[in-house]
Amino acid sequence: MKILAKHLGCFVDYGQLRGIPVRELRTVMKSPPDFTDADAKVSVTDFYAVVQHLSLALNDPLLGIHVGQCLNLNTLGTIYRISLKATTNQEALHYCQSYLQKTFPNITIHNATAGRTAIISVGLPTGHETITRYILETILTVMAREITILSGEDINVKLSSPHHTSDYPPEWKKGTSFEMKFNQTLLKAAVQDNTRWGLDLLIPEYLALIESMEAQPSFGSRVKLTALRMAKPRLPALETLAGFFNLNARTFQRRLVAENTTFRQITDDLKRNICNLLILHDRFSITDIASVLGYSEPAAFIHSFKKWHGHPPQKMRDFERMAR
Secondary structure: OEEEHHHHHHHHHHHHHOOOOHHHHHOOOOOOOOOOOOOOEEEHHHHHHHHHHHHHHHOOOOHHHHHHHOOHHHHHHHHHHHHOOOOEHHHHHHHHHHHHHHHOOOOEEEEEEEOOEEEEEEEOOOOOHHHHHHHHHHHHHHHHHHHHHHHOOOOOEEEEEOOOOOOOOOOEEEOOOEEEEEEOOEHHHHHHHHHHHOHHHHHHHHHHHHHHOOOOOOHHHHHHHHHHHHOOOOOOOHHHHHHHOOOOHHHHHHHHHOOOOOHHHHHHHHHHHHHHHHOOOOOOOHHHHHHHOOOOOHHHHHHHHHHHHOOOHHHHHHHHHHHO
8 A cells, every 4th residue: 555655754853853863764664665756655664764764863752733733835726726716614624634535545544523513533444553643633633723824713612532641732532533623604704704814825925935035954943944844824833843843932932042043033034025925016014014914003013124125115015116
């Protein structure tokens, strides 16, 4: 039985972000695939060997969740475009499930409903309990993030795992199986509301930012890349990023200071780059851009913009119009 290598590539990418080079992971596989080939396959044995190696090397009990947290930009574009033709979030998620079942053949997905609540359970054959846990928690994390983005931040998505501890994110709880529950809602209004966030525009431009960033071994560079991958579209908080690297906030900050940078400097730099893309498009109001970048009010965004460019955002837009 073969699995699409792209699924393993997600774990390999995470390993790189945590400082484990690809060449090290390739040594634990009998037949390493070409990860640049979109149709490449990998054996179940090699897949599990890589996840096992990451588990031992990183000693991260939330490995699966952390892999899932940095995946949304790899899948969101396709799922979002499909969702524009869907009526409910459950219908949109159907495409994601079908894709998983075809490219990850040994996974099982069961759907059920209880009133207006949709329930999705995922499973893998018994054995390799720790590896199975990480894979299933990755899948649930990705599904939950996509549903949240498609339906709006206020949708109530609950996840459960038999391995739940107090260290898990707040949306997780203890359960007898790996499961996701969410309210079945109409997507059309939510998607319409999300257009003010410009997801259809932000996604490819976020990806372009990622591609344009030079691959560097520094911790700060890996933090930047991770922040972009975890963006939805707001950049993640310090505590979220620190947890991703299995560090507490103080240690996380110390590692950045050791490279003569800070979390504030990194996020300001990313916000400026994203802002410079959005300000060129009149469809985004100043209030919209402030919201996308995570500012509590437009005035705070305008203050930052003046610090970056020396003049308010509307003046830059006026310059751009005159130059057209």
